[in-house]
Amino acid sequence: MSGPAVLRHQEEPVSTIPAASNTEAAPVAPAHGPPSFGALALRWYRVxxxxxxxxxxxxxxxxxxxxxxxxxxxxxxxxxxxxxxxPSPLAVYESFTKASHDPKFMMHILLSCRRIFIGFSLAALIGVPLGLVMGRFKLIHQVVFPIAEVLRPIPAIAWVPMAIMLWPTNEQSIVFITFLGSFFPILVNTLHGMSLVDPVLVRAAQCLGARERSIFREVYFPASLPHIFTGLTVGMGVAWVSLIAAEMISGQYGIGYFTWEAYSLVQYADIALGMIAIGILGLGSSVLIRGAGQLVMPWRSK
Structure with a gap:
Protein backbone atom coordinates (compact mmCIF):
# COMPACT_ATOMS: atom_id res chain seq x y z
CA MET A 1 0.00 0.00 0.00
CA SER A 2 1.31 3.43 -0.99
CA GLY A 3 2.21 6.15 1.53
CA PRO A 4 -0.79 8.54 1.03
CA ALA A 5 -3.19 5.61 1.15
CA VAL A 6 -1.67 4.51 4.44
CA LEU A 7 -2.00 8.04 5.87
CA ARG A 8 -5.64 8.30 4.83
CA HIS A 9 -6.34 4.94 6.40
CA GLN A 10 -4.76 6.03 9.71
CA GLU A 11 -6.60 9.43 9.81
CA GLU A 12 -10.06 7.87 9.49
CA PRO A 13 -11.81 8.13 12.92
CA VAL A 14 -12.62 4.94 14.61
CA SER A 15 -16.20 4.78 15.87
CA THR A 16 -16.46 4.05 19.59
CA ILE A 17 -20.27 3.89 19.72
CA PRO A 18 -21.46 0.33 20.21
CA ALA A 19 -23.82 -1.09 17.71
CA ALA A 20 -27.45 -0.90 18.61
CA SER A 21 -28.79 -4.08 19.99
CA ASN A 22 -31.79 -5.64 18.43
CA THR A 23 -33.20 -6.67 21.82
CA GLU A 24 -34.85 -4.03 24.02
CA ALA A 25 -33.68 -3.62 27.63
CA ALA A 26 -35.97 -5.20 30.18
CA PRO A 27 -37.71 -2.74 32.60
CA VAL A 28 -36.00 -2.39 35.94
CA ALA A 29 -38.15 -3.58 38.83
CA PRO A 30 -38.59 -1.11 41.70
CA ALA A 31 -36.18 -1.65 44.52
CA HIS A 32 -38.83 -1.16 47.22
CA GLY A 33 -42.54 -1.89 47.43
CA PRO A 34 -45.26 0.47 48.73
CA PRO A 35 -44.65 1.93 52.23
CA SER A 36 -45.88 -0.17 55.08
CA PHE A 37 -48.63 0.86 57.49
CA GLY A 38 -46.07 1.56 60.19
CA ALA A 39 -44.13 3.93 57.93
CA LEU A 40 -47.31 5.79 56.97
CA ALA A 41 -48.34 6.07 60.63
CA LEU A 42 -44.92 7.39 61.60
CA ARG A 43 -45.01 9.95 58.80
CA TRP A 44 -48.52 11.08 59.85
CA TYR A 45 -47.34 11.40 63.46
CA ARG A 46 -44.40 13.58 62.49
CA VAL A 47 -46.62 15.88 60.45
CA PRO A 87 -73.69 20.22 91.94
CA SER A 88 -71.08 17.55 91.31
CA PRO A 89 -70.05 16.46 87.81
CA LEU A 90 -72.01 13.21 88.25
CA ALA A 91 -75.17 15.14 89.15
CA VAL A 92 -74.75 17.31 86.06
CA TYR A 93 -74.24 14.21 83.92
CA GLU A 94 -77.46 12.71 85.28
CA SER A 95 -79.25 15.93 84.45
CA PHE A 96 -77.82 15.77 80.95
CA THR A 97 -79.07 12.21 80.41
CA LYS A 98 -82.57 13.31 81.40
CA ALA A 99 -82.47 16.44 79.27
CA SER A 100 -81.17 14.56 76.23
CA HIS A 101 -84.41 12.58 76.15
CA ASP A 102 -86.53 15.70 76.59
CA PRO A 103 -87.49 17.36 73.28
CA LYS A 104 -88.04 20.65 75.10
CA PHE A 105 -84.34 20.92 75.96
CA MET A 106 -83.36 20.42 72.32
CA MET A 107 -85.90 23.07 71.33
CA HIS A 108 -84.19 25.51 73.72
CA ILE A 109 -80.84 24.85 72.06
CA LEU A 110 -82.18 25.08 68.51
CA LEU A 111 -83.96 28.37 69.17
CA SER A 112 -80.83 29.89 70.69
CA CYS A 113 -78.75 28.74 67.72
CA ARG A 114 -81.28 30.21 65.29
CA ARG A 115 -81.24 33.56 67.08
CA ILE A 116 -77.45 33.59 67.08
CA PHE A 117 -77.33 32.75 63.39
CA ILE A 118 -79.75 35.48 62.36
CA GLY A 119 -78.36 38.20 64.62
CA PHE A 120 -74.71 37.41 63.92
CA SER A 121 -75.24 37.09 60.16
CA LEU A 122 -76.95 40.50 60.02
CA ALA A 123 -74.14 42.03 62.08
CA ALA A 124 -71.48 40.58 59.77
CA LEU A 125 -73.30 41.60 56.58
CA ILE A 126 -73.63 45.18 57.82
CA GLY A 127 -70.55 45.62 60.01
CA VAL A 128 -67.87 44.42 57.57
CA PRO A 129 -68.89 46.56 54.55
CA LEU A 130 -69.55 49.57 56.78
CA GLY A 131 -66.12 49.24 58.39
CA LEU A 132 -64.47 48.99 54.98
CA VAL A 133 -66.26 52.09 53.71
CA MET A 134 -65.56 54.05 56.90
CA GLY A 135 -61.89 53.14 56.67
CA ARG A 136 -61.66 54.31 53.07
CA PHE A 137 -63.74 57.52 53.10
CA LYS A 138 -63.08 60.07 55.83
CA LEU A 139 -66.45 61.80 55.51
CA ILE A 140 -68.39 58.60 56.22
CA HIS A 141 -66.03 57.86 59.11
CA GLN A 142 -66.61 61.30 60.60
CA VAL A 143 -70.39 60.88 60.37
CA VAL A 144 -70.79 57.30 61.63
CA PHE A 145 -67.95 56.88 64.12
CA PRO A 146 -69.26 59.26 66.85
CA ILE A 147 -72.66 57.56 66.86
CA ALA A 148 -71.03 54.13 67.06
CA GLU A 149 -68.78 55.20 69.92
CA VAL A 150 -71.77 56.47 71.93
CA LEU A 151 -73.83 53.30 71.42
CA ARG A 152 -70.98 50.78 71.74
CA PRO A 153 -70.46 50.93 75.56
CA ILE A 154 -74.16 50.33 76.29
CA PRO A 155 -74.46 46.74 77.61
CA ALA A 156 -76.94 44.28 76.21
CA ILE A 157 -79.04 44.21 79.39
CA ALA A 158 -79.64 47.96 79.12
CA TRP A 159 -80.99 47.44 75.59
CA VAL A 160 -83.68 44.97 76.69
CA PRO A 161 -86.40 47.50 77.67
CA MET A 162 -85.75 49.60 74.56
CA ALA A 163 -85.77 46.53 72.32
CA ILE A 164 -89.13 45.44 73.76
CA MET A 165 -90.54 48.88 72.90
CA LEU A 166 -88.99 48.94 69.43
CA TRP A 167 -90.01 45.49 68.19
CA PRO A 168 -93.49 43.92 68.29
CA THR A 169 -92.42 40.45 69.45
CA ASN A 170 -89.94 39.07 71.97
CA GLU A 171 -88.28 37.01 69.24
CA GLN A 172 -87.44 40.09 67.19
CA SER A 173 -86.20 42.01 70.22
CA ILE A 174 -83.88 39.15 71.25
CA VAL A 175 -82.44 38.91 67.72
CA PHE A 176 -81.95 42.69 67.75
CA ILE A 177 -80.01 42.54 71.02
CA THR A 178 -77.89 39.70 69.65
CA PHE A 179 -77.24 41.79 66.53
CA LEU A 180 -76.08 44.77 68.60
CA GLY A 181 -73.78 42.60 70.72
CA SER A 182 -71.88 41.29 67.71
CA PHE A 183 -72.12 44.36 65.47
CA PHE A 184 -69.75 46.70 67.27
CA PRO A 185 -66.79 44.29 67.69
CA ILE A 186 -67.04 43.44 63.99
CA LEU A 187 -67.22 47.11 62.99
CA VAL A 188 -64.34 48.25 65.20
CA ASN A 189 -61.99 45.42 64.18
CA THR A 190 -62.74 45.92 60.49
CA LEU A 191 -62.05 49.63 60.86
CA HIS A 192 -58.82 48.86 62.68
CA GLY A 193 -57.74 46.51 59.89
CA MET A 194 -58.39 49.22 57.30
CA SER A 195 -56.25 51.68 59.22
CA LEU A 196 -53.28 49.28 59.10
CA VAL A 197 -53.28 48.79 55.32
CA ASP A 198 -49.94 49.85 53.88
CA PRO A 199 -50.50 53.03 51.80
CA VAL A 200 -47.63 52.00 49.53
CA LEU A 201 -49.75 49.12 48.27
CA VAL A 202 -52.62 51.48 47.53
CA ARG A 203 -50.40 53.90 45.62
CA ALA A 204 -48.83 51.02 43.69
CA ALA A 205 -52.28 49.80 42.65
CA GLN A 206 -53.25 53.32 41.59
CA CYS A 207 -50.07 53.68 39.55
CA LEU A 208 -50.90 50.44 37.76
CA GLY A 209 -54.26 51.89 36.76
CA ALA A 210 -56.50 50.07 39.27
CA ARG A 211 -59.89 51.62 39.89
CA GLU A 212 -61.51 52.10 43.29
CA ARG A 213 -63.45 48.85 43.10
CA SER A 214 -60.33 46.89 42.22
CA ILE A 215 -58.37 48.55 45.04
CA PHE A 216 -61.05 47.50 47.49
CA ARG A 217 -61.13 43.95 46.16
CA GLU A 218 -57.41 43.39 45.66
CA VAL A 219 -55.76 45.54 48.36
CA TYR A 220 -57.99 46.69 51.21
CA PHE A 221 -60.13 43.59 51.67
CA PRO A 222 -57.31 40.96 51.67
CA ALA A 223 -55.14 43.11 53.95
CA SER A 224 -58.02 43.59 56.41
CA LEU A 225 -59.13 39.93 56.47
CA PRO A 226 -57.13 38.92 59.60
CA HIS A 227 -58.69 41.75 61.60
CA ILE A 228 -62.12 41.07 60.13
CA PHE A 229 -62.02 37.46 61.34
CA THR A 230 -60.73 38.62 64.72
CA GLY A 231 -63.78 40.85 64.94
CA LEU A 232 -66.05 37.99 63.88
CA THR A 233 -64.61 35.75 66.59
CA VAL A 234 -64.95 38.40 69.29
CA GLY A 235 -68.40 39.34 68.00
CA MET A 236 -69.56 35.74 68.25
CA GLY A 237 -68.58 35.60 71.92
CA VAL A 238 -70.33 38.89 72.70
CA ALA A 239 -73.36 37.71 70.72
CA TRP A 240 -73.76 34.72 73.04
CA VAL A 241 -73.41 36.96 76.11
CA SER A 242 -76.06 39.31 74.75
CA LEU A 243 -78.36 36.46 73.76
CA ILE A 244 -78.26 34.79 77.16
CA ALA A 245 -78.95 38.09 78.92
CA ALA A 246 -81.92 38.78 76.65
CA GLU A 247 -83.33 35.26 77.03
CA MET A 248 -83.07 35.41 80.80
CA ILE A 249 -85.00 38.66 81.00
CA SER A 250 -87.54 38.63 78.20
CA GLY A 251 -87.39 35.22 76.60
CA GLN A 252 -89.71 32.26 76.94
CA TYR A 253 -87.48 29.75 75.19
CA GLY A 254 -83.76 29.34 74.67
CA ILE A 255 -80.82 28.01 76.63
CA GLY A 256 -80.62 31.25 78.63
CA TYR A 257 -84.25 30.91 79.65
CA PHE A 258 -83.63 27.25 80.53
CA THR A 259 -80.78 28.24 82.85
CA TRP A 260 -82.78 31.01 84.54
CA GLU A 261 -85.81 28.75 84.94
CA ALA A 262 -83.60 26.13 86.60
CA TYR A 263 -82.42 28.77 89.07
CA SER A 264 -86.01 29.78 89.81
CA LEU A 265 -86.95 26.14 90.45
CA VAL A 266 -83.80 25.55 92.57
CA GLN A 267 -82.53 22.84 90.21
CA TYR A 268 -78.81 23.33 90.63
CA ALA A 269 -77.75 20.56 88.29
CA ASP A 270 -79.79 22.07 85.47
CA ILE A 271 -78.13 25.44 86.11
CA ALA A 272 -74.70 23.90 85.58
CA LEU A 273 -75.99 21.98 82.56
CA GLY A 274 -77.25 25.18 80.98
CA MET A 275 -73.93 26.93 81.62
CA ILE A 276 -71.96 24.06 80.11
CA ALA A 277 -74.29 23.98 77.08
CA ILE A 278 -73.73 27.71 76.56
CA GLY A 279 -69.95 27.22 76.75
CA ILE A 280 -69.97 24.32 74.29
CA LEU A 281 -72.21 26.17 71.82
CA GLY A 282 -70.03 29.26 72.02
CA LEU A 283 -66.89 27.18 71.53
CA GLY A 284 -68.38 25.42 68.53
CA SER A 285 -69.37 28.75 66.96
CA SER A 286 -65.87 30.14 67.41
CA VAL A 287 -64.33 26.99 65.93
CA LEU A 288 -66.52 27.35 62.85
CA ILE A 289 -65.39 30.96 62.38
CA ARG A 290 -61.73 30.03 62.80
CA GLY A 291 -62.17 27.19 60.31
CA ALA A 292 -63.72 29.58 57.81
CA GLY A 293 -60.79 31.93 58.38
CA GLN A 294 -58.31 29.17 57.58
CA LEU A 295 -60.17 28.41 54.34
CA VAL A 296 -60.25 32.05 53.30
CA MET A 297 -56.67 32.76 54.46
CA PRO A 298 -54.70 29.54 53.95
CA TRP A 299 -51.42 31.41 54.25
CA ARG A 300 -52.24 32.20 57.92
CA SER A 301 -52.47 28.52 58.94
CA LYS A 302 -48.78 27.83 58.19
Missing part, protein backbone atom coordinates in the same frame (compact mmCIF):
# COMPACT_ATOMS: atom_id res chain seq x y z
CA UNK A 48 -49.30 16.21 63.16
CA UNK A 49 -47.05 16.00 66.21
CA UNK A 50 -47.70 19.51 67.46
CA UNK A 51 -51.42 19.25 66.94
CA UNK A 52 -51.57 15.95 68.80
CA UNK A 53 -49.59 17.40 71.70
CA UNK A 54 -51.95 20.37 71.91
CA UNK A 55 -54.96 18.03 71.90
CA UNK A 56 -53.42 15.84 74.60
CA UNK A 57 -52.61 18.82 76.81
CA UNK A 58 -56.16 20.14 76.37
CA UNK A 59 -57.67 16.78 77.28
CA UNK A 60 -55.50 16.51 80.39
CA UNK A 61 -56.46 20.05 81.37
CA UNK A 62 -60.17 19.23 81.13
CA UNK A 63 -59.65 16.04 83.09
CA UNK A 64 -57.83 17.94 85.85
CA UNK A 65 -60.66 20.49 85.92
CA UNK A 66 -63.25 17.73 86.37
CA UNK A 67 -61.23 16.11 89.16
CA UNK A 68 -60.87 19.42 91.02
CA UNK A 69 -64.57 20.14 90.53
CA UNK A 70 -65.47 16.69 91.90
CA UNK A 71 -63.26 17.07 94.96
CA UNK A 72 -64.52 20.56 95.78
CA UNK A 73 -68.16 19.49 95.62
CA UNK A 74 -67.61 16.16 97.35
CA UNK A 75 -65.96 17.70 100.44
CA UNK A 76 -68.09 20.89 100.24
CA UNK A 77 -65.10 23.18 100.47
CA UNK A 78 -65.66 26.69 101.80
CA UNK A 79 -62.67 28.92 101.09
CA UNK A 80 -63.83 32.42 100.12
CA UNK A 81 -66.05 30.61 97.60
CA UNK A 82 -68.73 28.22 98.85
CA UNK A 83 -69.15 24.88 97.10
CA UNK A 84 -71.84 23.60 99.47
CA UNK A 85 -74.68 23.89 96.92
CA UNK A 86 -72.67 23.45 93.74
Missing amino acids: NKRRLMATLIGALSLLAFLIVWHLLTKYRVVFFVRFTNV
Whole structure:
Protein backbone atom coordinates (compact mmCIF):
# COMPACT_ATOMS: atom_id res chain seq x y z
CA MET A 1 0.00 0.00 0.00
CA SER A 2 1.31 3.43 -0.99
CA GLY A 3 2.21 6.15 1.53
CA PRO A 4 -0.79 8.54 1.03
CA ALA A 5 -3.19 5.61 1.15
CA VAL A 6 -1.67 4.51 4.44
CA LEU A 7 -2.00 8.04 5.87
CA ARG A 8 -5.64 8.30 4.83
CA HIS A 9 -6.34 4.94 6.40
CA GLN A 10 -4.76 6.03 9.71
CA GLU A 11 -6.60 9.43 9.81
CA GLU A 12 -10.06 7.87 9.49
CA PRO A 13 -11.81 8.13 12.92
CA VAL A 14 -12.62 4.94 14.61
CA SER A 15 -16.20 4.78 15.87
CA THR A 16 -16.46 4.05 19.59
CA ILE A 17 -20.27 3.89 19.72
CA PRO A 18 -21.46 0.33 20.21
CA ALA A 19 -23.82 -1.09 17.71
CA ALA A 20 -27.45 -0.90 18.61
CA SER A 21 -28.79 -4.08 19.99
CA ASN A 22 -31.79 -5.64 18.43
CA THR A 23 -33.20 -6.67 21.82
CA GLU A 24 -34.85 -4.03 24.02
CA ALA A 25 -33.68 -3.62 27.63
CA ALA A 26 -35.97 -5.20 30.18
CA PRO A 27 -37.71 -2.74 32.60
CA VAL A 28 -36.00 -2.39 35.94
CA ALA A 29 -38.15 -3.58 38.83
CA PRO A 30 -38.59 -1.11 41.70
CA ALA A 31 -36.18 -1.65 44.52
CA HIS A 32 -38.83 -1.16 47.22
CA GLY A 33 -42.54 -1.89 47.43
CA PRO A 34 -45.26 0.47 48.73
CA PRO A 35 -44.65 1.93 52.23
CA SER A 36 -45.88 -0.17 55.08
CA PHE A 37 -48.63 0.86 57.49
CA GLY A 38 -46.07 1.56 60.19
CA ALA A 39 -44.13 3.93 57.93
CA LEU A 40 -47.31 5.79 56.97
CA ALA A 41 -48.34 6.07 60.63
CA LEU A 42 -44.92 7.39 61.60
CA ARG A 43 -45.01 9.95 58.80
CA TRP A 44 -48.52 11.08 59.85
CA TYR A 45 -47.34 11.40 63.46
CA ARG A 46 -44.40 13.58 62.49
CA VAL A 47 -46.62 15.88 60.45
CA ASN A 48 -49.30 16.21 63.16
CA LYS A 49 -47.05 16.00 66.21
CA ARG A 50 -47.70 19.51 67.46
CA ARG A 51 -51.42 19.25 66.94
CA LEU A 52 -51.57 15.95 68.80
CA MET A 53 -49.59 17.40 71.70
CA ALA A 54 -51.95 20.37 71.91
CA THR A 55 -54.96 18.03 71.90
CA LEU A 56 -53.42 15.84 74.60
CA ILE A 57 -52.61 18.82 76.81
CA GLY A 58 -56.16 20.14 76.37
CA ALA A 59 -57.67 16.78 77.28
CA LEU A 60 -55.50 16.51 80.39
CA SER A 61 -56.46 20.05 81.37
CA LEU A 62 -60.17 19.23 81.13
CA LEU A 63 -59.65 16.04 83.09
CA ALA A 64 -57.83 17.94 85.85
CA PHE A 65 -60.66 20.49 85.92
CA LEU A 66 -63.25 17.73 86.37
CA ILE A 67 -61.23 16.11 89.16
CA VAL A 68 -60.87 19.42 91.02
CA TRP A 69 -64.57 20.14 90.53
CA HIS A 70 -65.47 16.69 91.90
CA LEU A 71 -63.26 17.07 94.96
CA LEU A 72 -64.52 20.56 95.78
CA THR A 73 -68.16 19.49 95.62
CA LYS A 74 -67.61 16.16 97.35
CA TYR A 75 -65.96 17.70 100.44
CA ARG A 76 -68.09 20.89 100.24
CA VAL A 77 -65.10 23.18 100.47
CA VAL A 78 -65.66 26.69 101.80
CA PHE A 79 -62.67 28.92 101.09
CA PHE A 80 -63.83 32.42 100.12
CA VAL A 81 -66.05 30.61 97.60
CA ARG A 82 -68.73 28.22 98.85
CA PHE A 83 -69.15 24.88 97.10
CA THR A 84 -71.84 23.60 99.47
CA ASN A 85 -74.68 23.89 96.92
CA VAL A 86 -72.67 23.45 93.74
CA PRO A 87 -73.69 20.22 91.94
CA SER A 88 -71.08 17.55 91.31
CA PRO A 89 -70.05 16.46 87.81
CA LEU A 90 -72.01 13.21 88.25
CA ALA A 91 -75.17 15.14 89.15
CA VAL A 92 -74.75 17.31 86.06
CA TYR A 93 -74.24 14.21 83.92
CA GLU A 94 -77.46 12.71 85.28
CA SER A 95 -79.25 15.93 84.45
CA PHE A 96 -77.82 15.77 80.95
CA THR A 97 -79.07 12.21 80.41
CA LYS A 98 -82.57 13.31 81.40
CA ALA A 99 -82.47 16.44 79.27
CA SER A 100 -81.17 14.56 76.23
CA HIS A 101 -84.41 12.58 76.15
CA ASP A 102 -86.53 15.70 76.59
CA PRO A 103 -87.49 17.36 73.28
CA LYS A 104 -88.04 20.65 75.10
CA PHE A 105 -84.34 20.92 75.96
CA MET A 106 -83.36 20.42 72.32
CA MET A 107 -85.90 23.07 71.33
CA HIS A 108 -84.19 25.51 73.72
CA ILE A 109 -80.84 24.85 72.06
CA LEU A 110 -82.18 25.08 68.51
CA LEU A 111 -83.96 28.37 69.17
CA SER A 112 -80.83 29.89 70.69
CA CYS A 113 -78.75 28.74 67.72
CA ARG A 114 -81.28 30.21 65.29
CA ARG A 115 -81.24 33.56 67.08
CA ILE A 116 -77.45 33.59 67.08
CA PHE A 117 -77.33 32.75 63.39
CA ILE A 118 -79.75 35.48 62.36
CA GLY A 119 -78.36 38.20 64.62
CA PHE A 120 -74.71 37.41 63.92
CA SER A 121 -75.24 37.09 60.16
CA LEU A 122 -76.95 40.50 60.02
CA ALA A 123 -74.14 42.03 62.08
CA ALA A 124 -71.48 40.58 59.77
CA LEU A 125 -73.30 41.60 56.58
CA ILE A 126 -73.63 45.18 57.82
CA GLY A 127 -70.55 45.62 60.01
CA VAL A 128 -67.87 44.42 57.57
CA PRO A 129 -68.89 46.56 54.55
CA LEU A 130 -69.55 49.57 56.78
CA GLY A 131 -66.12 49.24 58.39
CA LEU A 132 -64.47 48.99 54.98
CA VAL A 133 -66.26 52.09 53.71
CA MET A 134 -65.56 54.05 56.90
CA GLY A 135 -61.89 53.14 56.67
CA ARG A 136 -61.66 54.31 53.07
CA PHE A 137 -63.74 57.52 53.10
CA LYS A 138 -63.08 60.07 55.83
CA LEU A 139 -66.45 61.80 55.51
CA ILE A 140 -68.39 58.60 56.22
CA HIS A 141 -66.03 57.86 59.11
CA GLN A 142 -66.61 61.30 60.60
CA VAL A 143 -70.39 60.88 60.37
CA VAL A 144 -70.79 57.30 61.63
CA PHE A 145 -67.95 56.88 64.12
CA PRO A 146 -69.26 59.26 66.85
CA ILE A 147 -72.66 57.56 66.86
CA ALA A 148 -71.03 54.13 67.06
CA GLU A 149 -68.78 55.20 69.92
CA VAL A 150 -71.77 56.47 71.93
CA LEU A 151 -73.83 53.30 71.42
CA ARG A 152 -70.98 50.78 71.74
CA PRO A 153 -70.46 50.93 75.56
CA ILE A 154 -74.16 50.33 76.29
CA PRO A 155 -74.46 46.74 77.61
CA ALA A 156 -76.94 44.28 76.21
CA ILE A 157 -79.04 44.21 79.39
CA ALA A 158 -79.64 47.96 79.12
CA TRP A 159 -80.99 47.44 75.59
CA VAL A 160 -83.68 44.97 76.69
CA PRO A 161 -86.40 47.50 77.67
CA MET A 162 -85.75 49.60 74.56
CA ALA A 163 -85.77 46.53 72.32
CA ILE A 164 -89.13 45.44 73.76
CA MET A 165 -90.54 48.88 72.90
CA LEU A 166 -88.99 48.94 69.43
CA TRP A 167 -90.01 45.49 68.19
CA PRO A 168 -93.49 43.92 68.29
CA THR A 169 -92.42 40.45 69.45
CA ASN A 170 -89.94 39.07 71.97
CA GLU A 171 -88.28 37.01 69.24
CA GLN A 172 -87.44 40.09 67.19
CA SER A 173 -86.20 42.01 70.22
CA ILE A 174 -83.88 39.15 71.25
CA VAL A 175 -82.44 38.91 67.72
CA PHE A 176 -81.95 42.69 67.75
CA ILE A 177 -80.01 42.54 71.02
CA THR A 178 -77.89 39.70 69.65
CA PHE A 179 -77.24 41.79 66.53
CA LEU A 180 -76.08 44.77 68.60
CA GLY A 181 -73.78 42.60 70.72
CA SER A 182 -71.88 41.29 67.71
CA PHE A 183 -72.12 44.36 65.47
CA PHE A 184 -69.75 46.70 67.27
CA PRO A 185 -66.79 44.29 67.69
CA ILE A 186 -67.04 43.44 63.99
CA LEU A 187 -67.22 47.11 62.99
CA VAL A 188 -64.34 48.25 65.20
CA ASN A 189 -61.99 45.42 64.18
CA THR A 190 -62.74 45.92 60.49
CA LEU A 191 -62.05 49.63 60.86
CA HIS A 192 -58.82 48.86 62.68
CA GLY A 193 -57.74 46.51 59.89
CA MET A 194 -58.39 49.22 57.30
CA SER A 195 -56.25 51.68 59.22
CA LEU A 196 -53.28 49.28 59.10
CA VAL A 197 -53.28 48.79 55.32
CA ASP A 198 -49.94 49.85 53.88
CA PRO A 199 -50.50 53.03 51.80
CA VAL A 200 -47.63 52.00 49.53
CA LEU A 201 -49.75 49.12 48.27
CA VAL A 202 -52.62 51.48 47.53
CA ARG A 203 -50.40 53.90 45.62
CA ALA A 204 -48.83 51.02 43.69
CA ALA A 205 -52.28 49.80 42.65
CA GLN A 206 -53.25 53.32 41.59
CA CYS A 207 -50.07 53.68 39.55
CA LEU A 208 -50.90 50.44 37.76
CA GLY A 209 -54.26 51.89 36.76
CA ALA A 210 -56.50 50.07 39.27
CA ARG A 211 -59.89 51.62 39.89
CA GLU A 212 -61.51 52.10 43.29
CA ARG A 213 -63.45 48.85 43.10
CA SER A 214 -60.33 46.89 42.22
CA ILE A 215 -58.37 48.55 45.04
CA PHE A 216 -61.05 47.50 47.49
CA ARG A 217 -61.13 43.95 46.16
CA GLU A 218 -57.41 43.39 45.66
CA VAL A 219 -55.76 45.54 48.36
CA TYR A 220 -57.99 46.69 51.21
CA PHE A 221 -60.13 43.59 51.67
CA PRO A 222 -57.31 40.96 51.67
CA ALA A 223 -55.14 43.11 53.95
CA SER A 224 -58.02 43.59 56.41
CA LEU A 225 -59.13 39.93 56.47
CA PRO A 226 -57.13 38.92 59.60
CA HIS A 227 -58.69 41.75 61.60
CA ILE A 228 -62.12 41.07 60.13
CA PHE A 229 -62.02 37.46 61.34
CA THR A 230 -60.73 38.62 64.72
CA GLY A 231 -63.78 40.85 64.94
CA LEU A 232 -66.05 37.99 63.88
CA THR A 233 -64.61 35.75 66.59
CA VAL A 234 -64.95 38.40 69.29
CA GLY A 235 -68.40 39.34 68.00
CA MET A 236 -69.56 35.74 68.25
CA GLY A 237 -68.58 35.60 71.92
CA VAL A 238 -70.33 38.89 72.70
CA ALA A 239 -73.36 37.71 70.72
CA TRP A 240 -73.76 34.72 73.04
CA VAL A 241 -73.41 36.96 76.11
CA SER A 242 -76.06 39.31 74.75
CA LEU A 243 -78.36 36.46 73.76
CA ILE A 244 -78.26 34.79 77.16
CA ALA A 245 -78.95 38.09 78.92
CA ALA A 246 -81.92 38.78 76.65
CA GLU A 247 -83.33 35.26 77.03
CA MET A 248 -83.07 35.41 80.80
CA ILE A 249 -85.00 38.66 81.00
CA SER A 250 -87.54 38.63 78.20
CA GLY A 251 -87.39 35.22 76.60
CA GLN A 252 -89.71 32.26 76.94
CA TYR A 253 -87.48 29.75 75.19
CA GLY A 254 -83.76 29.34 74.67
CA ILE A 255 -80.82 28.01 76.63
CA GLY A 256 -80.62 31.25 78.63
CA TYR A 257 -84.25 30.91 79.65
CA PHE A 258 -83.63 27.25 80.53
CA THR A 259 -80.78 28.24 82.85
CA TRP A 260 -82.78 31.01 84.54
CA GLU A 261 -85.81 28.75 84.94
CA ALA A 262 -83.60 26.13 86.60
CA TYR A 263 -82.42 28.77 89.07
CA SER A 264 -86.01 29.78 89.81
CA LEU A 265 -86.95 26.14 90.45
CA VAL A 266 -83.80 25.55 92.57
CA GLN A 267 -82.53 22.84 90.21
CA TYR A 268 -78.81 23.33 90.63
CA ALA A 269 -77.75 20.56 88.29
CA ASP A 270 -79.79 22.07 85.47
CA ILE A 271 -78.13 25.44 86.11
CA ALA A 272 -74.70 23.90 85.58
CA LEU A 273 -75.99 21.98 82.56
CA GLY A 274 -77.25 25.18 80.98
CA MET A 275 -73.93 26.93 81.62
CA ILE A 276 -71.96 24.06 80.11
CA ALA A 277 -74.29 23.98 77.08
CA ILE A 278 -73.73 27.71 76.56
CA GLY A 279 -69.95 27.22 76.75
CA ILE A 280 -69.97 24.32 74.29
CA LEU A 281 -72.21 26.17 71.82
CA GLY A 282 -70.03 29.26 72.02
CA LEU A 283 -66.89 27.18 71.53
CA GLY A 284 -68.38 25.42 68.53
CA SER A 285 -69.37 28.75 66.96
CA SER A 286 -65.87 30.14 67.41
CA VAL A 287 -64.33 26.99 65.93
CA LEU A 288 -66.52 27.35 62.85
CA ILE A 289 -65.39 30.96 62.38
CA ARG A 290 -61.73 30.03 62.80
CA GLY A 291 -62.17 27.19 60.31
CA ALA A 292 -63.72 29.58 57.81
CA GLY A 293 -60.79 31.93 58.38
CA GLN A 294 -58.31 29.17 57.58
CA LEU A 295 -60.17 28.41 54.34
CA VAL A 296 -60.25 32.05 53.30
CA MET A 297 -56.67 32.76 54.46
CA PRO A 298 -54.70 29.54 53.95
CA TRP A 299 -51.42 31.41 54.25
CA ARG A 300 -52.24 32.20 57.92
CA SER A 301 -52.47 28.52 58.94
CA LYS A 302 -48.78 27.83 58.19
